[in-house]
Amino acid sequence: MIYTVTFNPSLDYIIGVDHFKLGQVNRTKSEVIFPGGKGINVSMVLKNMGIDSVALGFCGGFTGEEFVRLIQEKGIKTELIKVKEGITRINVKMKSDEESEINGQGPNILPSDIEILYRKLDQLKDGDILVLAGSIPDVMPKSIYMDIMEYLKDKKIDIVVDATKNLLVNVLEHKPFLVKPNNHELGEIYGVELKTRDEVVPYAKKMQEAGARNVLVSMAGEGAVLLTEDGQVLQSEAPKGTVVNSVGAGDSMVAGFITGYLDKKDYKEAFTMGVCTGSASAFSVELATKAEVEALRKNNQHLF
Structure with a gap:
């Protein structure tokens, strides 16, 4: 089974406003609400690809109830922990002459809530996949990803980590199955600017040397790079297309990689599916x- 963890999921309220004016009453011309969060996105794309997963994390209040309803409506199994204080955050994304975002804080997660999460992690078995994705609320320990990997170290679980800065760096010693920074995040970790796929390779190698088994680096319009634990260095241009919404593309790449890997246990297949799934989103x-x-895969076979 695949499990995803999202510590601070959200209801993403996406609105369109013609010529937004500050300090005045503005009316929306369009509005839609999506369940959001990096691990949740992975679960949703896996479901679209025909693969079941269990979504773990925290929710609270009336927004948490709606969040769970929307996820379950999509056929995703959830074991979200309902907390007592605060509500699942609402992130407002406004599309006007300029795009603006206001992100909520999220509920208060207590040590007792985290303890419940560990009890849920006890159900993982050898051969399962665990995806740890996204940022963590300020109320949680900054070491939580590392702590979870330490807790599960005696089980043969493939752990995928999609995070930034120290959240990612601190887990490397625990040898995650896959890490997926983008080129900007990778460059920030090592204090360099990485613009091309060739420039990415040596720094992805550094991440491997620090412990990551496989390093997948997304680069938006520049494509992607994968360094595998069996020594392959795979690169791809980005498939051609018009970018409509880049939100969730990196999470989709993770879901696509997992889909391809489960199918044939082949890293080139996983890489191909990852690139095509991220681009399709x-x-x-x-x-x-x-x-x-x-x-997209059929029309871009020449890239792989």
């Missing part, structure tokens, strides 16, 4: 569907 209003991914 970027080219769509919503997250990638299986049909969109397969069409």
Whole structure:
């Protein structure tokens, strides 16, 4: 089974406003609400690809109830922990002449809530996959990803980590199965600017040397790079298409990689599926569907 963890999920309230004016009453011309959060996105794309997962994390209040309803409506199994204080955050994303965002704080997660999460992690078995994705609320220990990996170290679980800065660096010693920084995040860790795929390779190698088994680096329009534990260095240009919504593209790449790896246990297949799935989400209003991914792969075979 695949488990995803999202510590601070959200209801993403996306609105369109013609010519937003500060200090005045503005009316929306469009509005939609999506469940959000990096691990949640991974679960949703996996479901679109025909693969089941269990979504773990925290929720609270009336917004938490709506969040759970929306996820379950998509057929995703949830074991979210309902906390007593605060509400699941609402992130407002306004599209006007300029795009603006206001992100909520999220609920108060107590040590007793974290203890419940560890009890849920006890159900993981050898051969399972665990995805730790996204930022963590300020109320949680900054070492939580590292702590979880330490807790699970005696089980043969493939752990995927999609995080930034110290959240990512601190888990490397625990030898995660896959890490997925983008080129900007990778460059920030090592204090350099990385613009090309060739420039990414030596720094992805540094991350491998620090413990990561496989390093997948997304680069938006520049494509992607994968360094595998068996010594392969795979690079790809980005498939051609019009970017409609880049939110969730990196999470979709993770889901696509897992999909391809489960199918054949082949890293090139995983890389191909990751690139096509990430791009399919970027080219769509919503997250990638299986049909969109397969069409993109068929039309871009020359890239792989």
